[in-house]
Amino acid sequence: MTARPLSAAAIALNRFGLGACPGDDQPMEARRWLLEQFRDFEIRPAGMATLADAGIVVQRYRAQQRALKQAAGAAPGTLEASLKPIREAYMQTTRALYRDAVQARAQSALTTAAPFVERMVHFWSNHFCISTDNPELAAYAGSFERDAIRPHVLGRFSDMLLAVEQHPAMLIYLNQIASIGPDSPAALKAEQREPGRRLGLNENLGREIMELHTLGVRSGYSQADVTEFARALTGWTIDGLGRGHDREGDPDAFAFRPMQHEPGPRRVMGHTYDQAGEDQATAVLLDLARSPATASHVATKLGRHFAGDTPPPRLVARLAQEFERSGGDLPSLYRVLILSPEPWAATPLKFKTPWEWTISALRGMDQTGPGQLQLAGVQSALGQPVWKPGSPAGWDDTAASWAAPDALLRRVEFASRLAAPFGDRIDARVIGARVMPASLSEATAEQVRRSESPASALALLLVSPDFLRR
Template sequence: MTDSPHLTEAAIALNRFGLGARGDESPPSDPKAWLLNQFDRYDPKPAALAQQPDSPAVAQELGAARQQVASGADQDAKLAARKMLRTEVRDAYRDAVDARVQSALTTQTPFVDRLVYFWSNHFAISTEKPQVAALAGAFETEAIRPHVLGRFEDMLLAVERHPAMQVFLDQVRSIGPDSRAAMRADARDPQHKRGLNENLGREIMELHTLGVRTGYTQSDVTEFARALTGWSIVGPKGAGGTPGTFIFRPALHEPGDRTIMGRRYTEPGEAQARAVLHDLASAPATANHVATKLARHFAGDNPSQALVARLAQAFQSSGGDLPTVYRALVASSEAWTSTPVKFKTPWDWTISTLRGLGVQEMPGIKAAPILTQLGQPVWRPGSPAGYDDIAASWAAPDALMRRVDLAQRIGARVGDRVDARTLGPKLTAGSLDPATALAVSRAESAQTALALLLVSPDFQRR
């Protein structure tokens, strides 16, 4: 089979910009208009996600479960309560993954949903911590989806204030060394020093905004962490607000002015970190960082500097208006290269497979274990940097064999109800390579034909 089939613009719109063609739908006659028209039809909270608990509900459930652990009459009771808590967290995570998949399968705005998943990975959390696992779905629904067609600064603020990010990067443990709370604690117990946690400040600068090696220093990170002190979340007892929502705690805030990247911030309290975030969101380095990642996601692992520069200019000239950047992307010839430029991640491949087979409901299909088997568990990259967006991270032989194994199981399950010979041209919008079509037509069975189609270069690349 050849490695570089010639893609039609419809195929590019459906697969590179979207989430994969559906076998029961016709390709768009005007691919670029089809992409841009989705901005007016996007639903930030579709039915599948609307049924999921929000952050306050999750916080209350976790609080009740932890209270049950604490109130256990003996060690056996405590162990049983802890086991129940782990089960509840696991089930909440799996339900959220299933809802995400359900939304991806039924969305009428697949380009915008791809952008949601892009930003969710840009502002990555990881679910090793039980609280984060339980809150991960709410994080994407509450902090990413409402702002994907808005301003970058608004999304940035929503992300950093969200309880999932606050817990993931230990901001809830950060205390200004000279804050009122620290002084009181030191007076009670001089040997137990409470202190600053720099995780959130560092990752905001390095990953969420400026990028690495862009001129900031360790001193800037420390000063930003001091500005962020007091940013926290309401606990399960609801002191100060609704459990699981953002709260600013003045007693934890480090007093005084901050100097970050040459600018002095004199704002009091919560406003200090917000002022820093405003400047970071509008910094030229942030525009370049965001533009590079978007270009890599849509135009190849090594995007041209010309494309990056155009996207960065769109970002800066619009004040971080994301639809302006997306329109510049859609208008760029580099994103419409007629040969495949990206290797599908396990998430991409799974969703495009299910969409291609016409799956719209998930009963009996547990998505979380499947994606874990394929090497990309949802919301669990293991690092604040998120999952890699280059082929080398996903095209290793063992990873490909896992796809082959799953494709064979899918073929065995539904292959006798699907004609891969007619499905192939539909899923590739007329771009199926003749060698792939020949291999599928000569397969020894319908099941094998479907498996061959799903692991072909045509289908695994976009």
């Protein structure tokens, strides 16, 4: 029994969007429907707008730690016992902030009028990823996506890049707040106080910007370029959380500390940067954002996300050319994707990640919110905890990472759990045709018809090959 070719509406809803909602009208002109979403996107939806600021929580905890350590100096042996209750309270608070942020993210994905643009928020959040392995980042993760990604998803790549690299979450994740120019006034003063003590560079942020956020691997930069860029970045920190500044400032804001900046010009990839202070690293960043290597790197990732695990070379070339022509204007890149033939192939091109699958399942069941379903725990169980990839490279975007037998078994188990309360209210035979308009395979339709109960029919639909792919 051969699969039916995907309709343009099904591709727009599921490959470009986040999955169809049965109650929504089907797009009659799929490409126009996608393009019109640029005007409908909500930068700060209600759930995101009400997320608590994380910085004050982190700042307060650090202040408590510092006070206890000072007090313990006069009473050795009491420090660990004193730290334990405040550490436990802090962990509980950061976990709650994280869970609330994941729920708000899901709420936006389920109710958005611009599911294609919302997908791009998730794409860029993974491209510029952080990881909540660190409790401080569990607190900051929601604000990172809200404040650094969402406002720029319909803007320029360079603006998003700057917002990302100056966000407290990225500065903590890649240890930038520990990076001090070796010959900066702050480092020299520290050595005068403690002879032999040398404060120094941390190259993590500079390296990952070049390797992952802009140029890509094997794109012509050297270790010397990384080191020089790291020197240019010194002084970039968090207002209220950087070295020696926990007591003052706004811990949710970027700050530049001139005393920590490595003096002198920098030479990065053949260019000399003699700007003063903060402007030096900004100038390097803007040049990296304009690089043809960055255009190629971003184009490849976009092509992979929409046109298959091995992105079509012609599509990648078209995207890279538009990136350079437009100066990294993101809506221009999205238009190329929407108007190119490759992403509209009438066969499934991508295997859904756990996040994509969960959101599309909830949308397919016409859910307007996660309700009592705690999606932070669900995504961990399915193998893709939100904002917690295994490395700064982010979550992989190929089927090999998500289609293993044990991963599929977890989806089957969760689909059964998800479908159980809705079996008497949702007719899988009806919604199957709605969420896969003119595209549901006869094999899946037959399995659904023959299911022993409404709940099992719904679960079968959610784990069918048709629904697992986009």
